[in-house]
Amino acid sequence: MASLKMAMALLLLFSPAALGQGGQLFLNVYVDGTPGKALVVGNVDDISGLAFLNDSEKIYEDNGQIYAVCDSLVKKDGNGWRLSFPAGGYYDEYHAVFFVSGGFAFQEINCTKGLEILSSAHNDSIVLDVQGFGLTDPAVHFSYAAS
C-alpha cells in the first residue's frame, strides 16, 4: 500500500502535464522490398523534423495525418538494403512500425538509445516495432536481405 501511495505521488510529480509536452510521432513505414520505395502513413505533430519528406510526394492534413511516398529512405547495401529513418527534434512519444514485404530477413538493427524494439515476421513481411518516450533526434537504421 505504501508503494502504491509513493507511486501515485511520483506519478503526479512526473506527469507530462507537470513536465511539459513534446511532439508525438505515430507512423507506419511500408517498404516495397527490392525497389526500395516506401509509403509513410500515420500521424505526426510536426513534419519539419522529418527531413526526408522534403523531397517526397506527400499529403499532410492539419489533423496531423500524413501520407507520403519516399525514395530516399532505403539504399542498396551490399547484397541487401539499408533503411535509415531519422527524426529531428524532441518527441514526447515515438512509435514507428516498419514493414518490409517480399521474403526478407533483418540483418542488423541500430536504434537511438531509449528506443525499444520488437521484431517479428508476418505474412511474408518482416516487421520492426519501435517505441520510445522523451527522445531527442531519434533514429532507426536497419539492414535486410533476402531470406
Added chain:
Amino acid sequence: MGRFGRRILMIDICRRVLCIGLASLLFIGLSGMSLAEPNEDQNMGEPREVICPQDGEMMPPQNAGFPMGVPVEVLFNGHGFAILGNESHILRLKVEAIMPLEPCQIRGLLASNKSLEEIRDDIRAKEGEKTNRGSMILDRSIYPLINIVVSASGNNSTALKADLADLGRLSAANDSAILGSISMIISPSDGGMIGKGELRIEQGPRAATYSLLLDMEPPRNGQKKMMIMMRR
C-alpha cells in the same frame, strides 16, 4: 515581512527543494531497480505463405490475431508503474484505432500506378472497419496486446481488458501465444484520468501479478478541416 518571517519563508523553501530532491532520488532509485536489458528474445517466426492481390486491389486482412494497419487515432495512452511488493516497474500502455491493412496490400498499392491521392483514398476506404491495436512496455520490453475489450464502467469510468501476445507463437496459432492479461479501470481523478488495475504475466522471467497505476492522457486527434500539401 520581518526577520522572523523571512526565516520561516527560507525554511519553507528549503523544505520544498529537499522534498523534490528526495522524490527525484526515489524515482531514480525505483527506475534503476527495474531497468533491464533489451529483450533479446525477439520473435522471428517463419513467414507464412499468403496470396497478395496485384495492382493495388484491396482484400480483407489475413491475420485474425494481432491486427495490422494504419494508425488513425490514439484511444488510450498512459504511463505509470506496475507494482509488485516493494518493486516498482515503469509501464507504458497505448491503445490506438487503426484502419486494418496488410503490408502486402500496401505493397500492391505501391506497385500500382495509382497517385498518392488515390492511395490515400483506398486506405481511407477502410476507415469504416476500424479496429484496435495496443501495446504495453514493461521496463524495456514491448508486449503487443490482443483481444482488446473496452467497455463503460459507470461513473464516467472505462474498463479496459486485453491479453498479452507472443507474436511469434501467435502466427503459429499456438495455445501459449498468450503470455498474460491486463485489466484496468480508467477513471477521472483530480482533473485528469487515472488507470488502476492488474497485470498478470504468466510466462517468462517477469511472471507475476502486478498492481497497476497509470496516468492516462486524454485521447488525441480528431477530424478537422483538411489541408493538402503536394510537392514534386
